[in-house]
Amino acid sequence: MxxxxxxxxxxxxxxxxxxxxxxxxxxxxxxxxxxxxxxxIGADFYTKDVIIDDKPVGLQIWDTAGQERYQSLGSAFYxxxxxxxxxxxxxxxxxxxxxxxxxxEFLISAAPRDPDSFxxxxxxxxxxxxxxxxxxxxxxxxxxxxxxxxxxxxxxETSAMDDINVEAAFDAVARSGLRRGEQDEDFIxxxxxxxxxxxxxxxxxx
Amino acid sequence: MAVSTAGTFFDLDAxxxxxxxxxxxxxxxxxxxxxxxxxxxxxxxxxxxxxxKCGSLGIGVIDFADMEEECRENEIPSHKNEAVRFxxxxxxxxxxxxxxxxxxxxxxxxxxxxxxxxxPSREDLRKCAWKGCGPQNRAxxxxxxxxxxxxxxxxxxxxxEVKRKRYREYVDLLYPENDLPDTDKTIRQVEMDLPRTHPHxxxxxxxxxxxxxxxxxxxYGILNPxxxxxxxxxxxxxxxxxxxxxxxxxxxGEKGVESFLNRGGIGKSxxxxxxxxxxxxxxxxxxxxVSSIKDNFTAEQSGILRRVQRLETIVREVDxxxxxxxxxxxxxxxxxACRWMNCLLMRELPFPLVVKLWDALLGEEDGMADxxxxxxxxxxxxxxxxxxxxxxxxxxMFLQHLPTQGWxxxxxxxLLSQAFVWKEDLxxxxxxACQVYCKxxxxxxxxxxxxxxxxxxxxxxxxxxxxxxxxxxxxxxPRSSAPAPFFHSRPCPIERIPAIKSPRLQIHPRxxxxxxxxxxxARQLARPVSRSLHSTTSAxxxxxxxxEYLHAKYMYNLRNKPASKLKAGSxxxxxxxxxxxxxxxxxxxxxxxxxxxxxxxxxx
Numbered sequence: 001m002x003x004x005x006x007x008x009x010x011x012x013x014x015x016x017x018x019x020x021x022x023x024x025x026x027x028x029x030x031x032x033x034x035x036x037x038x039x040x041i042g043a044d045f046y047t048k049d050v051i052i053d054d055k056p057v058g059l060q061i062w063d064t065a066g067q068e069r070y071q072s073l074g075s076a077f078y079x080x081x082x083x084x085x086x087x088x089x090x091x092x093x094x095x096x097x098x099x100x101x102x103x104x105e106f107l108i109s110a111a112p113r114d115p116d117s118f119x120x121x122x123x124x125x126x127x128x129x130x131x132x133x134x135x136x137x138x139x140x141x142x143x144x145x146x147x148x149x150x151x152x153x154x155x156x157e158t159s160a161m162d163d164i165n166v167e168a169a170f171d172a173v174a175r176s177g178l179r180r181g182e183q184d185e186d187f188i189x190x191x192x193x194x195x196x197x198x199x200x201x202x203x204x205x206x
Numbered sequence: 207m208a209v210s211t212a213g214t215f216f217d218l219d220a221x222x223x224x225x226x227x228x229x230x231x232x233x234x235x236x237x238x239x240x241x242x243x244x245x246x247x248x249x250x251x252x253x254x255x256x257x258x259k260c261g262s263l264g265i266g267v268i269d270f271a272d273m274e275e276e277c278r279e280n281e282i283p284s285h286k287n288e289a290v291r292f293x294x295x296x297x298x299x300x301x302x303x304x305x306x307x308x309x310x311x312x313x314x315x316x317x318x319x320x321x322x323x324x325x326p327s328r329e330d331l332r333k334c335a336w337k338g339c340g341p342q343n344r345a346x347x348x349x350x351x352x353x354x355x356x357x358x359x360x361x362x363x364x365x366x367e368v369k370r371k372r373y374r375e376y377v378d379l380l381y382p383e384n385d386l387p388d389t390d391k392t393i394r395q396v397e398m399d400l401p402r403t404h405p406h407x408x409x410x411x412x413x414x415x416x417x418x419x420x421x422x423x424x425x426y427g428i429l430n431p432x433x434x435x436x437x438x439x440x441x442x443x444x445x446x447x448x449x450x451x452x453x454x455x456x457x458x459g460e461k462g463v464e465s466f467l468n469r470g471g472i473g474k475s476x477x478x479x480x481x482x483x484x485x486x487x488x489x490x491x492x493x494x495x496v497s498s499i500k501d502n503f504t505a506e507q508s509g510i511l512r513r514v515q516r517l518e519t520i521v522r523e524v525d526x527x528x529x530x531x532x533x534x535x536x537x538x539x540x541x542x543a544c545r546w547m548n549c550l551l552m553r554e555l556p557f558p559l560v561v562k563l564w565d566a567l568l569g570e571e572d573g574m575a576d577x578x579x580x581x582x583x584x585x586x587x588x589x590x591x592x593x594x595x596x597x598x599x600x601x602x603m604f605l606q607h608l609p610t611q612g613w614x615x616x617x618x619x620x621l622l623s624q625a626f627v628w629k630e631d632l633x634x635x636x637x638x639a640c641q642v643y644c645k646x647x648x649x650x651x652x653x654x655x656x657x658x659x660x661x662x663x664x665x666x667x668x669x670x671x672x673x674x675x676x677x678x679x680x681x682x683x684p685r686s687s688a689p690a691p692f693f694h695s696r697p698c699p700i701e702r703i704p705a706i707k708s709p710r711l712q713i714h715p716r717x718x719x720x721x722x723x724x725x726x727x728a729r730q731l732a733r734p735v736s737r738s739l740h741s742t743t744s745a746x747x748x749x750x751x752x753x754e755y756l757h758a759k760y761m762y763n764l765r766n767k768p769a770s771k772l773k774a775g776s777x778x779x780x781x782x783x784x785x786x787x788x789x790x791x792x793x794x795x796x797x798x799x800x801x802x803x804x805x806x807x808x809x810x
Contacts, residue, residue: 038403042548073540
């Protein structure tokens with residue numbers, strides 16, 4: 001019974017304006033990329049059905065607006081999230097520095113039961129233009145990922161334009177969301193073990 | 207063609223039928239023509255000029271082949287030159303007839319007259335704007351409605367000059383073109399958003415348009431530190447800038463904003479001065495527009511939350527079934543309506559329709575803040591069938607990508623009229639404590655309706671009164687063999703409430719009053735059915751109005767309309783309102799009356 005019904009995971013994508021949240025979504029969900037995105041207002045909604053370890057999972061993804069001003073409306077979109085993606089632009093140090101405040105804001109607004117172990121995934125986007133204008137060294141990002149919460153946050157350097165690492169990153173998001181769900185229902189040991197074992201080798205794809 | 211000679215005017219029917227004898231003009235149309243005549247001075251109406259009346263709506267077409275000459279001969283006072291200019295834009299009667307008169311010409315004439323008035327009333331201007339502005343007048347009408355340009359004719363030019371100069375000063379003082387700090391959040395955000403503003407329309411990406419937009423948004427941001435620049439303002443600015451830039455282009459005056467959007471660039475079609483004026487006007491108009499919904503852009507964005515909540519209330523009131531469905535789904539309104547409020551539907555409707563919509567919203571007191579929300583509700587309920595068949599995910603996806611691409615003015619008109627009716631309705635409702643439903647059924651041969659008062663405050667809710675009225679087929683004569691139904695049937699919540707038929711209730715004074723009111727209403731309704739029971743949309747041209755939704759609006763002006771001209775719903779509401787007064791006189795508490803239309807007509 002449990003396995004036949006797809007799990008639904010709610011995922012929220014956060015990050016500064018213009019880091020490429022919408023293009024990452026477009027790449028992941030539609031496998032498309034365009035130079036002509038409109039700024040997101042409020043939040044856009046996407047869905048994608050994936051199979052993880054032979055189990056169907058339905059992802060409900062909220063691509064949120066990047067301007068600080070919209071954080072006040074955030075709680076409406078953050079509530080009940082199973083995983084959160086933090087995106088920064090590798091060519092813009094400011095967008096990386098803002099990750100702290102995005103994470104804090106999310107934890108306050110969404111108020112998960114497990115703020116220390118809540119699954120986050122960090123994506124450094126625009127790795128395709130890295131030669132020209134890298135502003136955030138991988139080491140710096142990794143350090144940040146190690147320093148937050150009890151779990152290490154997985155880090156992916158992605159490019160929505162060249163389709164680098166996007167699939168893998170969202171796969172990790174889905175897995176971490178699933179794992180959290182399973183921990184909640186921690187009386188099904190069989191599942192818990194299987195899913196816990198897998199992501200260990202997935203964690204640092206960079 | 208009808209020709210005036212020696213002051214006699216004739217009418218042509220709407221199809222441009224040239225048969226003689228023509229019907230004589232209605233007196234209201236004559237009045238209009240006389241107004242034009244007196245405005246231009248009698249010189250223009252001496253014998254030789256032709257005045258043609260086209261269509262049943264009263265369209266004055268004046269053929270002044272040699273008007274300019276006469277203008278010089280008669281030394282027309284300078285401000286009347288404006289009037290001369292506008293008459294020149296009218297084509298000759300024959301070419302107009304050949305091309306089929308645009309329905310809104312009368313509207314345009316009316317607007318021209320208002321704008322040329324020495325001291326027009328704001329109310330008249332609003333009324334006229336509600337019907338839609340012509341592209342040649344829009345810039346001025348928006349300026350005036352938002353308060354950037356004074357109403358008084360002689361004060362307009364000096365006031366505009368002062369404001370344009372002040373804007374220039376702001377730019378010189380606060381906008382050092384090459385010296386803006388990179389750390390400035392506002393300019394960074396503006397620069398980031400401008401390339402993402404209508405990325406598919408090239409005209410927004412030529413420097414003559416983008417640079418002014420950048421200056422306006424930046425200046426607005428720093429001059430209003432509490433609100434600053436918020437994403438979405440860039441989109442609100444686009445119709446404003448388009449209207450002002452295009453007001454200087456002749457072809458846009460004829461073809462509308464679409465022709466501006468299709469341009470590849472501005473080039474040399476505007477002089478530097480015109481560009482500067484358009485920019486300054488756009489700045490002031492934009493500032494005033496945004497400040498009418500300023501709480502949308504404060505730090506906590508309380509305006510958006512409030513309006514989204516209001517939207518939810520409206521939907522729950524007018525379409526409980528849909529509201530219940532969304533609630534069951536777990537759909538929250540903020541998830542899709544946030545953008546509707548923030549960008550004023552810029553993302554949901556095609557650009558020219560937004561401009562049209564804004565004409566009407568500006569034509570309504572507080573329209574952007576209030577009527578807009580009702581419009582959103584109407585937009586949502588327009589798709590109720592689609593929504594009712596969808597689950598949580600599909601509902602959000604659908605509402606975030608409404609299929610409005612192929613829409614024409616007609617759809618917006620219809621939604622506007624609906625929005626207006628609901629707005630008036632809910633206002634009416636708040637006066638009463640419980641609800642009186644009037645549910646209309648219509649099929650090809652007859653019309654019937656139920657009237658019932660439902661008290662939701664009691665639990666379980668009780669139906670105080672229920673009666674059905676029917677209009678005999680003979681009074682509802684179908685025009686052709688397959689007539690389109692006037693009203694579209696929509697399920698009404700009353701169906702789900704079992705009627706309580708207790709004898710004790712039936713003799714209750716309230717019930718008796720309600721029943722007598724319903725009887726009176728029914729008698730009234732039964733009288734002039736085929737003419738007066740028209741839907742909001744089937745009434746094009748009725749009462750001398752050009753637009754369907756106008757009809758919906760002014761129908762509701764209960765004081766000024768004789769009962770025979772009211773629509774069923776409002777007619778009943780009049781009776782209930784009167785009844786309420788009577789009841790107050792009788793000392794009966796007016797606890798039970800509340801009217802709501804659960805039935806609305808949709809174009810078929």
